[in-house]
Amino acid sequence: MGKVYLSLNKLPQGKCACVRTLIAEEEAKRRLEDLGLVAGTKVETVQKGPSGDPTAYYFRGTVIALRSEQARQILVEV
Amino acid sequence: MALCEDNAEYIVALVGNPNVGKSTVFNALTGLRQHTGNWAGKTVSVAGGDYSLEGQSYRAIDLPGIYSLEAMSADEEAARQFLLTKKVDAVVVVADATALERNLSLVLQVLTLKIPIVVCLNLLDEARKKRIKIDIDKLSEQLGVPVIGTNARKGRGLEQLKQAVAKVCVSGCPIRQELDEQAVDAKRRYACVEQICAQCVVFDKQDYTSFDRRLDRFFMGKWTAVPIMLLLLAIVFWITIAGANYPSALLSQFFIAFESASKSLLLDIGLPAAVVSLLAEGLLRTLGWVIAVMLPPMAIFFPLFTLLEDSGYLPRVAFNLDNCFQRACACGKQSLTMCMCFGCNACGVIGCRIIQSPREKLIAMLTNSFVPCNGRFPTLIAIISMFCVAALSGFTRSLLAGLLLTALVVFAVLMTLAISKLLSHTLLKGLPSAVTLELPPYRKPQIGTVLVRSLLDRTIFVLGRAAKVAAPAGVLIWLLANITVGGGESLLAVLTEFFRPFGCFLGLDGAILLAFVLSFPANEIFLPLVIMNYLQLGGIVEIDNLVTLRELLVANGWTGLTALCTMIFCLLHFPCGTTVLTIKKETGSYKWALISIAIPLVTGCAVCALVNGVGQLVM
Numbered sequence: 061m062g063k064v065y066l067s068l069n070k071l072p073q074g075k076c077a078c079v080r081t082l083i084a085e086e087e088a089k090r091r092l093e094d095l096g097l098v099a100g101t102k103v104e105t106v107q108k109g110p111s112g113d114p115t116a117y118y119f120r121g122t123v124i125a126l127r128s129e130q131a132r133q134i135l136v137e138v
Numbered sequence: 139m140a141l142c143e144d145n146a147e148y149i150v151a152l153v154g155n156p157n158v159g160k161s162t163v164f165n166a167l168t169g170l171r172q173h174t175g176n177w178a179g180k181t182v183s184v185a186g187g188d189y190s191l192e193g194q195s196y197r198a199i200d201l202p203g204i205y206s207l208e209a210m211s212a213d214e215e216a217a218r219q220f221l222l223t224k225k226v227d228a229v230v231v232v233a234d235a236t237a238l239e240r241n242l243s244l245v246l247q248v249l250t251l252k253i254p255i256v257v258c259l260n261l262l263d264e265a266r267k268k269r270i271k272i273d274i275d276k277l278s279e280q281l282g283v284p285v286i287g288t289n290a291r292k293g294r295g296l297e298q299l300k301q302a303v304a305k306v307c308v309s310g311c312p313i314r315q316e317l318d319e320q321a322v323d324a325k326r327r328y329a330c331v332e333q334i335c336a337q338c339v340v341f342d343k344q345d346y347t348s349f350d351r352r353l354d355r356f357f358m359g360k361w362t363a364v365p366i367m368l369l370l371l372a373i374v375f376w377i378t379i380a381g382a383n384y385p386s387a388l389l390s391q392f393f394i395a396f397e398s399a400s401k402s403l404l405l406d407i408g409l410p411a412a413v414v415s416l417l418a419e420g421l422l423r424t425l426g427w428v429i430a431v432m433l434p435p436m437a438i439f440f441p442l443f444t445l446l447e448d449s450g451y452l453p454r455v456a457f458n459l460d461n462c463f464q465r466a467c468a469c470g471k472q473s474l475t476m477c478m479c480f481g482c483n484a485c486g487v488i489g490c491r492i493i494q495s496p497r498e499k500l501i502a503m504l505t506n507s508f509v510p511c512n513g514r515f516p517t518l519i520a521i522i523s524m525f526c527v528a529a530l531s532g533f534t535r536s537l538l539a540g541l542l543l544t545a546l547v548v549f550a551v552l553m554t555l556a557i558s559k560l561l562s563h564t565l566l567k568g569l570p571s572a573v574t575l576e577l578p579p580y581r582k583p584q585i586g587t588v589l590v591r592s593l594l595d596r597t598i599f600v601l602g603r604a605a606k607v608a609a610p611a612g613v614l615i616w617l618l619a620n621i622t623v624g625g626g627e628s629l630l631a632v633l634t635e636f637f638r639p640f641g642c643f644l645g646l647d648g649a650i651l652l653a654f655v656l657s658f659p660a661n662e663i664f665l666p667l668v669i670m671n672y673l674q675l676g677g678i679v680e681i682d683n684l685v686t687l688r689e690l691l692v693a694n695g696w697t698g699l700t701a702l703c704t705m706i707f708c709l710l711h712f713p714c715g716t717t718v719l720t721i722k723k724e725t726g727s728y729k730w731a732l733i734s735i736a737i738p739l740v741t742g743c744a745v746c747a748l749v750n751g752v753g754q755l756v757m
Contacts, residue, residue: 088572090206090208090324091206091572091574093323093324093325093328094205094206094208094243094324095205095240095574096239096240096243096324096328098324098325098328098329099325100329101328106351106354107351107354107355107358107359108360109358109363109457109458109460109461110358110359110360110361110363110364110458110461111461112461113460113461113464114457114460114461114464114470114573114575116354116358116457116577120237120239120240121234121236121237121238121239121240122234122236122237122240122576122577122578123350123354123576123577123578123579124574124575124576124577125457125460125470125573125574125575125576125577126572126573126574127460127464127470127570127572127573129570129572130572130573130574
């Protein structure tokens with residue numbers, strides 16, 4: 061069974077995925093990890109913004125909006 | 139920080155993620171009325187309050203909401219510094235029971251500081267509604283620290299919390315070394331947290347945010363988000379204008395009666411006519427106008443706005459507008475600080491601390507005065523009522539006035555975006571940085587509390603400040619009008635004449651421009667100053683409603699174009715004195731304070747001159 065990897069900003073609305081790695085600079089990476097976006101975290105795309113960016117994601121019990129520039133740095137596995 | 143330098147025996151610091159009800163816990167503990175809000179990072183400075191238990195006194199310190207102790211924003215730095223450098227006897231980590239994992243991650247970090255700690259598991263009622271079951275005893279056992287379940291909004295569990303704090307203040311707390319090692323990096327911290335949660339938390343229903351999601355689809359959907367946002371804004375303004383009309387008229391009639399009554403009383407007790415005139419026509423009249431015009435709209439607008447804030451809608455506004463700010467190379471949280479500006483621009487400037495990037499924070503501060511604050515709304519409402527909707531009556535009148543005010547606010551927002559973009563490409567060059575915006579669950583606003591809180595905390599506060607400035611300003615303008623120079627002209631007339639050429643160039647006149655300059659201490663007194671000026675230079679004596687006021691203005695040469703330019707200049711001129719001082723304090727430099735004056739002033743002059751030029755051509 062082939063696994064599909066994509067960056068989080070490509071994850072369609074209503075779909076769930078699992079965080080694999082963060083491809084970000086040290087500081088940005090740490091900030092995302094502090095929010096709980098570490099490998100293994102389940103993320104769901106809840107709602108795209110009215111103009112498609114930012115997007116609200118549901119993970120670890122809360123909804124947090126990220127800009128696509130940030131979501132691009134998060135590699136997820138569907 | 140003088141907060142912990144006196145006689146309280148124990149210092150207790152409250153930390154927690156944003157939006158966990160930390161300020162509510164703080165208020166419930168200390169009984170101190172401190173404003174709490176429903177958006178990330180509302181507590182922007184360190185607040186303190188006292189309580190006592192069994193003869194011991196405690197000082198609770200409410201630290202800013204943070205996700206992590208690894209300092210990146212000003213808030214995190216403040217919290218971290220406080221915990222590390224102050225003598226703190228205990229830390230209460232307030233955790234959101236509905237999002238335990240992220241909250242426990244912070245708990246683990248705080249544990250490494252080796253300060254006695256109590257975990258306050260708040261929002262238990264919301265967790266129950268979402269069918270999340272937490273085994274509190276087991277959680278306490280796993281963490282090795284006391285865990286107290288609370289529901290701070292209803293005041294539940296606070297006695298137990300106080301008891302637990304008292305206990306750890308005396309005994310200290312066993313620190314578990316093995317948890318300590320887990321806390322060093324986020325990955326291990328979350329792995330550890332997951333383990334703990336797996337043992338203590340049960341979700342009965344997986345899809346537990348379905349209602350919130352439906353609301354989100356509506357409030358943040360592609361086609362619905364913007365129309366709903368504009369609609370809500372228009373409704374708030376409409377209710378404010380429609381509701382404030384009658385009480386405003388009543389109040390101004392009352393103050394006119396009061397003015398003439400006190401005038402004759404003062405004359406009767408033998409005060410000289412000049413002093414009586416100074417007190418009655420200078421001080422009382424300005425004060426009366428400010429109260430009559432400001433109090434009713436504020437008493438309606440603030441509760442309505444606090445309802446929106448309390449329900450969790452404002453972070454959705456920031457979400458919807460973030461893309462616009464991103465295009466302007468600014469931060470989406472700027473829309474939150476702009477919302478605070480509706481109340482008071484100085485509060486908006488302080489609110490800018492929630493923005494992480496220093497560059498984007500400066501942009502938000504420098505453009506913040508474009509959003510009309512409470513001191514300027516009454517001016518705008520009065521001008522709209524007099525010049526734009528005067529021919530209408532009843533329902534259509536207030537509705538149209540509401541829509542026009544909405545249009546003005548939209549114009550102010552567009553100007554903010556345009557100038558933010560301009561700044562990003564010139565003075566404050568840079569690319570947009572990362573934004574993480576938490577969208578808290580929708581909460582049913584507590585209507586009773588909202589009413590009391592917004593009336594007491596905001597309305598009375600803002601009104602008090604306005605009155606404090608209005609009284610001396612009334613005296614000042616009376617003096618200006620009654621002190622004559624050289625050729626027998628009053629100082630006021632000389633000054634008005636001085637400002638006339640430039641005022642006319644902007645589509646205003648000398649009196650209007652002078653009033654803008656003199657209302658630098660507080661925008662509230664702008665219209666009273668204009669009126670005083672016209673009255674002193676001859677005209678009608680009593681202004682008891684907007685019809686006579688309109689006659690006075692028209693008699694002094696006001697046209698529709700003057701009204702339009704005045705409204706634009708009211709939106710775009712220098713920020714008030716308090717705001718400028720706050721910007722100086724927040725940035726630590728006079729340079730930025732001066733620039734914060736220059737930017738809106740230059741913009742305002744340019745737009746007004748343009749509008750006036752085009753208007754003159756068309757007419």
